[in-house]
Amino acid sequence: MNRERQRAASHERILSAAARLLRERGLQGATVGSVMARADLTVGGFYAHFRSKRALMASAFSRASEHTKGALLAGLENAAPETWLRTIVRRYVTPEHRDANPPLCALPVTISDAARAGRSDRQVYADAFGRFVTALEQRAGDLPRGRRAARERAIGLLIACVGGVALARATRGTPISDEILASARRLGERLIEP
DSSP, rough: OOOOHHHHHHHHHHHHHHHHHHHHHHHHSSOHHHHHTTTOGGGGGGGTTTSSSHHHHHHHHOOOOOHHHHHTTTTTTOOOHHHHHHHHHHHHHHHHHHHHSSOSSSSHHHHHHHSSOHHHHHHHHHHHHHHHHHHHHEEEHTTTTTTHHHHHHHHHHHHIIHHHHHHHHTTTSHHHHHHHHHHHHHHHHHOOOO
């Protein structure tokens, strides 16, 4: 394998490991050491691929987001906007997502880390959240009330979905956890109604 291909393969292993650890352990748990160990590389090689942990986490969030979008959007290419949004809520706010390790999406796992993090890590989280808002906003704009309400509706849907799964994960194993999921799902579906 030539040097450039080897470097690209190492970069891919680091990024894949970081995205998975981000979903498993959050921002604080996805340390440079744990990422490099998961990628089966030495820590010393990290800076040949990324300027900083923040740069790695930004890329890892993008990779994790692509994984999430792929799972949520499978088979919805030609769905009407209301069906598209409703299906996403139903796929996202589930006991399976709550209980999965790693979960489908990094946002519920990293929410408390981002709240305690410094400004640059909060920006990484905000950027990831913003990409989801933009994706939902585009489809929500095709619903009645149109573009004017689309951004608010998209943010509301993500609050219901991400917040619901985060709270359900935090209370997993208690009776209220299932109630949180059911309420979050109903709230998300209500936000889609015209």
